[in-house]
Amino acid sequence: MKAVVLRTGNKSTHFKKSLLAISLMAISAQGMAQAVGDKKAETKEIEKIQVTGSHIMRGGSANFTSSAPIMEVDAELIEGTGSISVEDTLNRIPAITSELSASSNNLPFGGTASNIGVSTTSLRNLGSARTLVLVNGRRYVSGVSANSGYGVDLNSIPTSIIQRVDVLTGGQSAIYGSDAVAGVINIITKKDFDGAELNAFGADSERGGAARQNVDFTYGKNFDAGNAWMSVGVANQDGLNSADRDFAKYELSFIDTNKDGIVESIARRNGPAHVPGAALSFGNLFIFGNGKPFNTNQPVMDSNFVPNGASDFDNQHASRKIVSPYKRFHIATGSTVEISDDTSAELEINFSQTTATAQLEPIALSVRDNVFMVGSGGSSGIDIATSPYFVGSSAGQQLLSVMGSNTSFDRISTFRRMTEFGPQVVSQRRNTFRTAGSISTELANDMMWTNSLVFGMTSQTMNKTGDVALTQLREAMKIEADGKGGYRCVDATARAQGCVPVNPFNTVDSLLGKSGVTGFSPAAVKYMAIDTGQSGELRQFVGSSVLAGNLPIELSDGPVSFAGGLEWRKEEARETPDSFRQLGISRDLAIADIVGSFDVVEAFTEFQAPVAEWLNLSLALRAGEYSTVGNTFTYRFGADAPVTDDLKLRAAYSSSVRAPNINDLFSTGATSTAPSNVDPCNGVTAASTGNIATNCRSIAAINQRIASKGAFNLVASEANNTRLLQTGSLALKEETADSITLGAVYSLSDDWSLSVDYYGIDIEDGITRVGPDVFVKRCYDVAASGFDATCGGNLQRDSNDGPILNLRSTLINASRIETAGVDIEVSYLFEGLKLNVIANSLSKFDVTDANGAVEEFVGRPLYPEMRLTFNGSYDVNDNLNIFTQVRYRNETQSYLGKTNLSDDLNQMDAATYVDLRVNYKLAEDFNVYIGSNNLFDVQPDINARPDSFSVGTNTEARAYDVIGRQYFAGLKYQF
Known part of the structure; x- marks a missing residue:
């Protein structure tokens, strides 16, 4: 496994070296020898550095000296797959699943509308709120709407500034505080960049849609006291309509065509009945507003997902998307400066603006329930027998023939799409600003004192078109004869404000219809159309002070290392919905604004003791005081045992918390x-x-x-x-988690390495819904x-x-979550060939509710028993490189246990994806490349289980590729 290192700005004659050079030095043979205690054989001093997963400064390979597994994702993986978001790259790692992405977050209504264009990630399927994302070892502000979730928006961190990503699994709250229940993802940005670099690439799919482009420019300069750099760039993700892929162009249902109790056929979904022009039903009568019968057929799909027959039920997928479009602009800068021989400073500033859009079918309207609130005790006052909406109409006559003596409209079910108001379109603009600075001072006896401040802010503005003010609509349906052969709104004030009669039933042959009022006229739309939306802001403040070094305590194999410090953090949020939603007069449920904050002060310490040449023990403790849940305490024990030059055993046990x-x-x-x-x-x-x-x-x-x-x-x-x-x-109170990892790292030779790690996580009082x-x-x-x-x-x-x-x-504290599995990584490096295999075998993922009922997840689409990723890179010659990535997930099931679905429908097939990139060096500083994602055009399997995350796809978009074969090409020019 590769070394994972992070420079901290300590005094060093090698300060200006690149991180890549430090990484290579850290995994050198000399570094390995030091890790197993063969210090006398060292001929070259290894610079002490801070690794992900500890505040203690030390040398050597992070994965070889760490008591918990650390995996590195370098820039080659990002470039090799043509990604414009690091979320896409991380989702290819077996231990990680995307939570929000362009293809799993595409609904422009409710709380999800606020997160269009956001990408978050989840370690161990435990959610973005339990996955702590750091940038250069420091916290990053959430980018998710405060009303609908929590998590770092990875789209706000452009790929052009990323050097690598360290993934550290297992509970790490004793090291980093709350949220690190599943582990830590530490994004390391470029430092010591000297020169200029231009990157540009474009990608498109073979069937069209979901194209993406990226252009960025980075410039840096080394100077006597340090380095400064700046990066600016734009990225674009085009949308993909559900109608443009066979598997997604219709809403699906599953029926028992053989009438044997086994559901074996895929059919067009029988609903919803909200249709242009309106539909009416009473008893067994189902008709359009013009009196024509409603075709309730549920045709079965053929092998190409074409329905065998017609149906009048609305197909919502005609307007939905598989991938939502977004654009990103970023500007970032950073600097490291040696203030004196003993003191250095570091500053990083990042700003990104993401704009995104999403579209949904026109809003659905039930006149009875949405407008007149009949189901909540209201009344329309409309009588089918006498109202101009129905008198003389075919629809009215048919309804009267089956209604009996009670002819109140309040007994009728109505279904309508408000097509005159256009589709629901959300426009989202999100700004993320973050600055982090630190000063590190080397004290006597190799002590390092680092003080840092972080400020982050996410502001977002969302606007949604296509909605209607129900109060105005209600006025427009209270009508009377105008004395001129037509009709008008009853209320004079409403008329003065532009109120005109409407006919949401589209009864074209009724008295109202014959007067020329059918549907909604442009004047009516102007009177009652509204835009809804909201604005919000999240702020994060973090201050920390850390002292690290060696204690004057010598054990059998060296001094005891330690780190200790204080951290203060405050998070604030405000979110203000539009007045229509606050008053509850739009189609969405009424919601109030948000104003809230909390703060926490924590003290922490770590110790690492080389008790023997073959054994190192570590201990981490953290105590905190939250303004919300009070006092918390976490700890972590670790042991790494380099029993030989080639074999190391490791283990860790931790108790973690996640405060709400x-x-x-x-x-x-x-x-x-x-x-x-x-x-x-x-x-x-x-x-x-x-x-x-x-x-x-x-x-x-x-x-x-x-x-x-x-x-x-x-x-x-x-x-x-x-x-x-x-x-x-x-x-809510805090949830707690006990985590254990047990593993071994074996270096078969200078070129081969193998690591096997068992993990188990047990969460109590889980915050759940x-x-x-x-x-x-x-x-x-x-x-x-x-x-x-x-x-x-x-x-x-x-x-x-x-x-x-x-x-x-x-939300309540009610669940227990238990997960366990094994991670395996194999690496091979020989001359121009690099091979790497990462696999995860999931053996347990159970959720126990407050009543003791256990729900099992292993075997569901997001919880396959086996996920595997193979990365291969080969330098054919000095100018030509071939990179490939192969991803595999085994077959799963939509439903576990007893189900009436046939095996074929319930089973979701295994999937293997192959990505390929060919890079050619035209000149020493000029590279061009071409590639393909999903080279063999593997199509997603249908998910028979309703999934609120992947609406519009008919599959599980967080598990399967929904775009199909894609091609990309680009260039990198350094000067």
Whole structure:
């Protein structure tokens, strides 16, 4: 495994050497000899450096001397795959999964709209909030909306300034503080850059869409006292429409065509029924506003995902995207200066601006529930028999024929797309600014005192078009005859403000329709169209002081090393939604603004003791006081045993914490759509037994529907229109985690190395949100005497027809998460050939809820039992290099355990991706390259499990490539 080193600005005659030269020196044979205690044989002094995972200064190979595995991702991997975001490169590592990306975060509504253009990463599938991302060993401000999550936006860190990335797994809170439960990702930026470098490349897909481009320029200069550099660049990611890929162009469902109880066919999804022009239903009657019958066919797809037949159900994928477009501009600068023989200073400044857009189909509207709130006790006052909306119309006549004596419109279900208002389009602008500075002073006895300050700020502004003010729409539907053969709004003030009648039912042959009012006129759109959005800001302040060196204590193999210090951190957030959403008069649920902050002071210390020539022990302790959760304490024990020159054993045990972050504490509600399976009453009949059925029938609207239709069966639009409000909680406490790693590193020769490491992580009091389907089922599966139909005020149903309208989900400390597995890395280096294999075998990932129910994840799409990445680089000659990367993940299943899906539908196939790049040196300082990602055009498998992260794709976009074969070409010119 490769050395992982980070310069800290200490006094050195080699200060101006590049980090690459230091890395090579650290993994030299002499460095290896020092790591195993053969100091007498040393003929060359090894400079002491600070490695990722410790504040202690030491020499030698980081991975060989560390008690925990450290993996290095160098610039060659980023360049070799044509990435414009380091998130894409990290997602190729078996231990890492993307959380938010351009292809898994593409919905412009609710809380997710605030994160368009954001990319975050997750170690061990434990989430971005449990993965601490550092830049040059220091914290980096979150780039995720405070109302919807927490995590560093990797798109704000341009690839052009990255020297390498160190990945340190296992609990590291004793070293770095909260959030390092899964481990640490330390991004090392370029330093000591001397000269100028121009990079440019472009990429496109074979089928079109998702093209990307990048141009950046970096200039640096060494001078007598140090170095200064600056980088500026732009990057662009084009979008990819769902309609442009066969596997994604239709929403899918899965049906039992053989009627044998096994679901074996892929079909077009039967919903939603929100369609241009409007649809109406009552009982078994389902018609358009013009009176024509609604075609409810659910055609089966052929092998090319073409539906075998027509359907009138709306295809939302016609307007959705697989990849959301974004643009990034960055400017970064840094400097290292020797102030005196004993003191050096370091400064880094980074600014990036990301603009992103996303598009969704026009908003859906239910006149009954959205406009007049009938399900919440309101009333439209419309009578089918007398209202000009229906009198004389074919739709009105058909409805009256089945409605009986009660002809109130409030009994009718309505479905409409507001096409006159255009698609929902989100525009997002996000600015990230960060500056970090440090002063390091070498004291007597090789002591190093480093003081640093970090300030980071993310500001974002989001605007969304295509929404409607429900208050104005309500006024536009209160109409009266104008005495001139037409109609007008009843309220005179509303008329003065531009109110004109609308016909959301599109009953073209009704009295209103014949007067010329069908749908929404341009004047009506002008009166009620609104833009929604929000603005927000996150701030982070970090100050630290660290003293490191050797204690005057000699053991059998040298002095005891130590580091100790203090750290203060404060995080602040504010987020202000538009007034329409705050008042609850847009289509989204009402949410309040956010203003919140917390601070923490921590003291920490580390010791490393070479107790024998073959054994080093380490101890790290950290105590903190949070303004939110009070006192915390973490520790870490480590041991590395270089038992021979070739073999080293290592082990570490740690206790870590994650204190609730800004989002956990202060989120007032990110809105989204709940899964279609959230309502346990769906399918209940008069003969159904059990607590759930009994409690469902106790609700009047559900019981009435069962009596009239024989069962409470939700239509697709009802099942998919439950609005979910996800909030934080000030009652949260910290979660704790115990982690263990056991491993060995073996150098077979100067060219071969092998490492094998077992890891286990056990999180208690995990901050979690109970799944909405699980929450509602628990609420309903109780004895009738203790049943609360509102589930503690968190659930609201339509009081007429019974479907769930709104659901609230609050974060709690309720889960236990256990994961375990084995990491393997093999490296080979011989002359111009470099080979590297990284593999992860996942043996356990279980989540236990507050009631003791265990949910297993190993074998699901994001949790394959085996992931493997092979990297190969070969210098054919002095001018030609070939680089390839091969990624493999084994087959998984959409659902584990019992399911009615056929094996073919439930199984998600194994995938192997091959990337290739050929680099040619035209001159000493001029390189050109061409390459291909997904060279063999491997297509993603269909995911039969609904996934809120990968909407618009029909697959798991965080696991599978959704673009297809891509080609890229570029150049690098140094001068």
